[in-house]
Amino acid sequence: MKNKILPFPVIIIFGIIFFIFYKGLEDSKIYTPNVNTKKEIPVFNTKEFFSGENVKSPTIFDPDKVYLLNIWSSWCVPCRQEHPLLMNLNLDDKLYIIGMNYKDNLKNAENFLKELGNPYKEIFIDLDGTIAIEWGAYGVPESFLIYNNKIIKKYIGPLNQQLTDEIFLLIK
Numbered sequence: 001m002k003n004k005i006l007p008f009p010v011i012i013i014f015g016i017i018f019f020i021f022y023k024g025l026e027d028s029k030i031y032t033p034n035v036n037t038k039k040e041i042p043v044f045n046t047k048e049f050f051s052g053e054n055v056k057s058p059t060i061f062d063p064d065k066v067y068l069l070n071i072w073s074s075w076c077v078p079c080r081q082e083h084p085l086l087m088n089l090n091l092d093d094k095l096y097i098i099g100m101n102y103k104d105n106l107k108n109a110e111n112f113l114k115e116l117g118n119p120y121k122e123i124f125i126d127l128d129g130t131i132a133i134e135w136g137a138y139g140v141p142e143s144f145l146i147y148n149n150k151i152i153k154k155y156i157g158p159l160n161q162q163l164t165d166e167i168f169l170l171i172k
Contacts, residue, residue, distance in 0.1 A: 041149055042134040049101055049109070049123035060098065060122070066171045067146040068097045070120070071132050073104045074112035076140045082158035083116045089164055090119035094171045099123040102132055102140050145170060 044057045061067060070086060072079040090097055099120035101109050106125070126132055135144060138156060145153040145167060153170065155163055 039151055041144075041146060041151060042131075044131045044134055046100075046124040046126065046131060049099070049106070049125055055124060060124075061146060061149050063148050065147075066095050067144075068095055068167065069100060069135070069144040069146060070097060071100045071102050071126070071135070071137050071140050071142045073102045073140050074108040075104065076102075078158035079141045080112075080116070082141055082160075083119070085159045085161065085164045086119040087117050089159075089167060092168065092171065095167070096121050100126050100131065100135075102126050102137075103129050 041057065041061060046055055046057075047053065048055050068089065086097060089095055097120050099122070101123055103126065124131075132140075132142075135142075135151075136154070141158050143155040143159060144151050145155070153167075159167075
């Protein structure tokens with residue numbers, strides 16, 4: 001008699017566990033960041049890449065200009081992949097591309113630019129990564145489209161042809 005009663009509670013327990021896991025799978029808790037933000041650009045101090053001069057962010061961004069801030073590194077393989085697209089974006093006079101070199105060896109970064117070309121009007125240095133954190137970056141590469149000192153679009157990961165086409169549409 002005991003052998004017949006024991007399987008029933010075991011089946012009930014496994015059924016409850018299965019139901020809990022099944023419901024957990026339906027509820028997606030994956031965090032997706034908001035890429036369409038209209039928040040103010042952060043205030044930061046940094047150094048200019050080539051001259052080493054100190055720069056304050058309020059002097060970098062002019063109102064009524066469209067900027068693309070691209071956070072990149074020479075050691076970043078996706079940065080190398082998106083670089084030709086940045087060179088193409090640089091051909092548009094309405095877009096002012098700024099580079100933020102992230103946690104990089106400056107000599108390696110210079111060699112990267114010599115090899116692939118320099119799409120940036122200005123490049124700034126973020127040796128310890130704190131400026132990228134203030135911008136809300138998760139890693140490299142990331143790009144921020146800026147207009148009137150507000151971030152209007154955030155691009156996580158490398159740019160691709162579809163995203164560059166979107167940027168061209170947004171700046172027109």
